[in-house]
Amino acid sequence: MGEIVQVAMAEFKVMKAPGQIVTLGLGSCIGVCAYDPVLKLGGMVHVMLPNNVMAVGEVINLAKFANTGVPLLIKEMEAQGAVRFRLVIKIVGGAHMFSTAVQESVFNIGNRNLEAVEEACRLLGLRITARSVGGHNGKSVNLDLETGDVYVKTLDSNGMSYVLLV
Amino acid sequence: MIKVEDLSSFERDVLKEIGNIGAGHAATALSQLLSEKINMSVPAVTIMPLERVSELLGGPEELVIGIYMRVFGAAPSKIISVFSVEDALFLVDKLTGNKFGETKQIGEFEESALKEISNIMTGAYLYALIQLTGFTLLPSVPAFACDMAGAILNSALLDCAVLGDHALIIETQFSITERQIDGHFFLVPEPGALTTILKALGVDPSWEK
Numbered sequence: 001m002g003e004i005v006q007v008a009m010a011e012f013k014v015m016k017a018p019g020q021i022v023t024l025g026l027g028s029c030i031g032v033c034a035y036d037p038v039l040k041l042g043g044m045v046h047v048m049l050p051n052n053v054m055a056v057g058e059v060i061n062l063a064k065f066a067n068t069g070v071p072l073l074i075k076e077m078e079a080q081g082a083v084r085f086r087l088v089i090k091i092v093g094g095a096h097m098f099s100t101a102v103q104e105s106v107f108n109i110g111n112r113n114l115e116a117v118e119e120a121c122r123l124l125g126l127r128i129t130a131r132s133v134g135g136h137n138g139k140s141v142n143l144d145l146e147t148g149d150v151y152v153k154t155l156d157s158n159g160m161s162y163v164l165l166v
Numbered sequence: 167m168i169k170v171e172d173l174s175s176f177e178r179d180v181l182k183e184i185g186n187i188g189a190g191h192a193a194t195a196l197s198q199l200l201s202e203k204i205n206m207s208v209p210a211v212t213i214m215p216l217e218r219v220s221e222l223l224g225g226p227e228e229l230v231i232g233i234y235m236r237v238f239g240a241a242p243s244k245i246i247s248v249f250s251v252e253d254a255l256f257l258v259d260k261l262t263g264n265k266f267g268e269t270k271q272i273g274e275f276e277e278s279a280l281k282e283i284s285n286i287m288t289g290a291y292l293y294a295l296i297q298l299t300g301f302t303l304l305p306s307v308p309a310f311a312c313d314m315a316g317a318i319l320n321s322a323l324l325d326c327a328v329l330g331d332h333a334l335i336i337e338t339q340f341s342i343t344e345r346q347i348d349g350h351f352f353l354v355p356e357p358g359a360l361t362t363i364l365k366a367l368g369v370d371p372s373w374e375k
Contacts, residue, residue, distance in 0.1 A: 024316055025316020027320045097311045097318055109321070136313075138314035155229050
């Protein structure tokens with residue numbers, strides 16, 4: 001099965017098969033998965049906020065923001081031999097966790113994260129092939145490096161469900 | 167720009183005291199609501215990296231109930247109460263006068279009951295803060311989520327991520343005579359609000375000297 005590597009908030013990981021890259025408990029954050037099927041090389045970044053303009057003071061952690069985190073992930077994957085046009089991009093998260101909270105766009109950080117990730121992908125010439133975004137549910141993501149399959153786990157009072165993202 | 171990491175031990179003590187008094191009021195309110203004696207632990211003021219906050223609650227994938235309220239006014243903040251599902255069901259049983267174990271599912275009614283508990287506790291907490299600081303502080307309506315701890319906390323705390331990688335958490339636990347309730351109560355001041363609160367209490371924040 002290989003190693004299971006966990007990506008914490010505002011972190012990114014790149015590795016080769018065998019193994020899995022996971023991130024747990026995504027709310028309004030977004031997990032961006034990239035996979036090069038030829039090399040069986042995969043990567044994931046867990047971004048928290050749309051862009052680094054929102055940061056006050058010095059910016060240290062590029063993986064925290066969609067506009068810097070996505071390029072960071074792609075750069076690292078290319079450094080390990082990935083070819084950009086082969087990359088399969090799948091995104092998960094961007095939920096609006098609190099159902100009765102104000103829905104206006106300014107407060108809906110999930111939605112803004114989503115827009116920022118899409119914009120970052122567009123600027124890099126990446127096509128998003130699958131997504132499990134929005135809604136009101138927290139999600140965990142599992143990227144299988146052997147196949148490039150992405151599994152999304154959700155949880156509520158009725159239990160857990162685990163689905164293949166296509 | 168202030169970083170919460172820079173707080174002196176005196177400033178932490180002041181915040182801890184706010185947490186203590188506020189939580190005392192909140193526990194009294196809960197006690198009156200449920201007609202039960204409530205014991206409260208001395209609150210812990212912790213400053214921890216955002217990604218570790220969910221560990222307090224049993225890991226990022228732990229199913230929990232989170233009730234989240236924004237506080238508007240001179241010191242904008244967030245108040246988040248988090249309960250395990252079992253504790254939440256117990257509280258609903260208590261509030262509605264059911265026998266323990268009668269409530270089995272969190273439905274619309276239970277959600278509403280829990281929001282009300284949180285609303286009353288937050289109101290009491292805020293009242294303490296208002297008396298101490300002389301500010302006008304108004305809570306929003308409560309927002310409810312039953313989901314993974316990581317997802318709930320991260321979404322609620324996200325404004326702090328603008329400030330830095332750490333969150334300031336004033337955490338209190340309480341127990342109702344027959345049962346320990348691990349209710350976590352987080353007061354998270356928004357950027358700037360911390361300075362305002364400390365100043366109102368006569369503390370000159372060390373980062374402004």
